[in-house]
Amino acid sequence: MKIAVLVKQVPDPNAIRYDRRLGDLVPGTPQATNEYDLYAVEAALRLKEQLGTGEVVVASVGPARETLNRCLAMGADRAVAIEGPSLPGDSLVTATVLAAWLRREAPDLIWAGQETSDAGTGNVGPQVAALLDIPLVSNVVGWEYRDGVLTLEREIEDGHQFQQVRPPALLCALSALDEPRLPTLRGIMEARRKPSDRISPADLGVSDDELAPVVSWEGLFVEEESATGVVLQDVDPDQAVEQLIAFLQERRLI
Template sequence: MNIVVLVKQVPDSGAERSLAGDGWSVDRSGGTNVINEMDEYAIEEALRLKDETGAQVTLLTVGPDHAVDSIRKALSMGPDAAVHVSDEAVAGSDALGTAKVIAAALGTLEYDLILSGAESTDGGVQVLPHLLAELLDIAALTGARKVTVEDGGLLVERQTEDGYEVLRASGKAIVSVWDTINTPRYPSLKGIMAAKRKPVTTLTLADLGVDAATVGRSGAATTVLSAEPRPARGAGVKVADNGDGGDQLVAYLTAEKFV
């Protein structure tokens, strides 16, 4: 069994984030880039399946040269190898353009299962697994809280607001996972040292046969119309308790639709 895990390097959500000089994209040039949090759960799930089935686990990422730092950290958790698509022409791609590049990269690999996080902290659009399923003509089982390998296919519990749905698929599939599925492991010293020797294949758009004009900002199917920095935090509302503080608090929470 061959598993490919999609991994993305994103700006640390715990650090201050800003727009790049173009005013339309997130600045990724700083030193606060990390593995997308949800992808760590996808990596852990792949490693769990590896322990059960002896699967080969390969990471796949699309990003600038410095994304290799996140690749090495991810490899230290236990995957076997990685593929890094690095090409300046990819910069500014929307979800569809990114999906085209990833689909082309997957075409160079043998895989039975693709795992990904349910969303990225810098985009949060949650459409990439569906786009890839369409481009690759495979099943999409999204929002998983549990994955089980069965004879001839997969059994997935899909998390919903009211509980979960049971999905089954035979053949190749892409599964996105939520943070309820497991607890990602911490890399061991042995894993960190081993990651330095694991193979990382770097590919360009030319290697993948992807026309640069169809991706990037110029080839995007969507357009950012405006962008503004987050407004400064306001002073808030103070409730003076003159015997009716509770009523004031309930009225405020009701107005803000918290209750």
């Protein structure tokens, strides 16, 4: 089975600092692999391991050398970086470029992260599925593959839902899936010898018109936070204790 995984390099959520004067992130903010995407890669690798054969190809739109290297070191077989001056654009541009690449690759299954930690639209997976006209299963927290059918566990608002789908399909991963493996040193060494391509939208036959964004960014700002307290008055002491404990637990202070 050929499995494609869509990944993105994002500003490291643990190292983000905002520059008010620039109205943007501090230049040189460290980059990281989008967390959900790592769960998607892990799921793809496990499926390949279960089948004992196949290929895992990772692709990214926009600069993502470190992220693609990491995926190769985790065990992916091949990496493709799709780069161009107009990339990354909005989510539809990204999805259009990815769909063009996926039409060429014709994978049996596509994994993606549910959303990215930078833009956070959660659009790309569904848009790609729509453009390719294949089934989409989002919010995936568990999977099982048997006899050509995937049984998927989805997280929904008030519980979990199970769906079955026969590939090809696009699956969006959440972090309740198996924890992504760390690359081993052997994996890092082997990744150097694996194929890694860099292509442009033009190579995929994507026209300039298709690369024109429909969404424009006005800027980045940080919402002012004001501290709010909770005052418990005229409450039974036992209840007050329970409420205080709940308050602290909610904020992960205890």
